[in-house]
Amino acid sequence: MSSSPETAKSPERIAVRAGFGDYDHTRDLWAGGVTSGLLDLDATVADSPESLFSRFLEGGEWDVAEMSLAVATALRGQGDDSLVVLPVFPARAFRHGAIYVRSDGPVSEPGDLTGKRVGIPVWTQTAGIHVRGLLASQFGVDLHSIDWIRAGVDTPGRKEPVDLPVDDAFRIRSAPQSTLDRMLLDGEVDAVISARPPAAVEQRDPRVGRLFKKHTFDEMDYAKKSGIFPIMHVLVVRREFHEAHPGMAHELRRMFTEAKDRSVRRALSAVVPSYPLPWAAANAARARDLIGDDFWPYGIEPNRATIELFLDHCADQSITPRRLDVDELFLRTPESASA
Structure with missing residues (x-):
């Protein structure tokens, strides 16, 4: 006999410890602007990428963390499957x-x-x-x-x-x-x-x-x-944590995407600048004209050309012993194929 709405229990919330950088596009995750009905995000903002990576890989901190794309790729190339890589890109930069x-x-x-x-x-x-x-x-x-x-x-x-x-x-x-x-x-x-x-x-x-x-x-x-916008960092989940909570990755990606989308809207707003930079909104509009309406895209398909080129470079430079395929590196959440 099925439970009535009054007696049905809501799913147990998942506590997620996460470490990532202090960016405007992650701000709403630790400031409470983006919330979840499934996850309780315990966010730590690290003071540098080097500290972040070391604390996660060597110190064992966090279930989820921002990670160097090179390190995640090198580990996967060596057959290390301890990290689940999500197509979420907290750091990008032309170099x-x-x-x-x-x-x-x-x-x-x-x-x-x-x-x-x-x-x-x-x-x-x-x-x-x-x-x-x-x-x-x-x-x-x-x-x-x-x-x-x-x-x-x-x-x-x-x-x-x-x-x-x-x-x-x-x-x-x-x-x-x-x-x-x-x-x-x-x-x-x-x-x-x-x-x-x-x-x-x-x-x-x-x-x-x-x-x-x-x-x-x-x-x-x-x-x-x-059409290339170089990716520096990705979001990774410890394999054992992902297997214990298989539905968590999709919700985590949704939260990071919502926080990023809110940041993009702030960057484009010319009413009251969100950043202490002259011409911030004008520069954001220029980025939109060069890259697209979502000029900081998450997901595999909007970034396929950038990812494919990076994997070419990794093989050419002995970061990986062979050229990896995109699907070997990233976990496909339900929306990954089209977003």
Whole structure:
């Protein structure tokens, strides 16, 4: 005999511990603007991507977390199935501006990087994979000809988040006592590729600067011509937590999407700017014209070209031992195929 509406029990709510970055498009998740009838989201906002990834992977914190796309892809390529990857992308960025050179150095255009010494924080950095792929595919740079030197950007001791057998394919060595900032200033490297600008660049030291002087315009031109909007981070769920709560992923994606959609509307509002930036709404409208009405899309299909290109780069750069398929990497929630 079925229960009447008065006696039927509502489904038990699922407590979800989540860690992610402090962005406007996640704000409504931790501030209570987006709620759920199924999930109780216990959100922690991390102060840096490095801290976030370490606390989740090494410290065992959280059931759900924002994660480096490169790390998630590398782990899957090694057969590690411990993380369920959702097509939710909390961090994205164009990366023409992530190449730094000396003002008096030997590199004045992208092609000059062939055969040079280039500093990187780690090989498995998503930004670096995008930049190296861009250099190889758009500017003909031979990545195998470069001497790659790994070091912390401003603090020594940075380590790879994932063990990769890339040293035989590429000339990579570590400089654990050095920093990329110091090596660039001293001429020990000819360029640095890093998502985080070296301190000297941040301080506007005239001795160093970006290779692409007008990188914002170069990036907009690239977006218009290619339709690519590089993805940096994804949302991941621990496999055991997902299997214990199989319906949770769809609701989690809905919540993150709603929070992002609310943020996009705020960005476009010209009535009272939501961001302390001049011309914020005008820049958001420009992004809409270049990328589309939803200029920060979630889901597989709206991002397929970007994901496919990234997986190409991962195979070419030994991040994965073979070229992965999109469906190997992402969990398809009920709306993934069309959204």
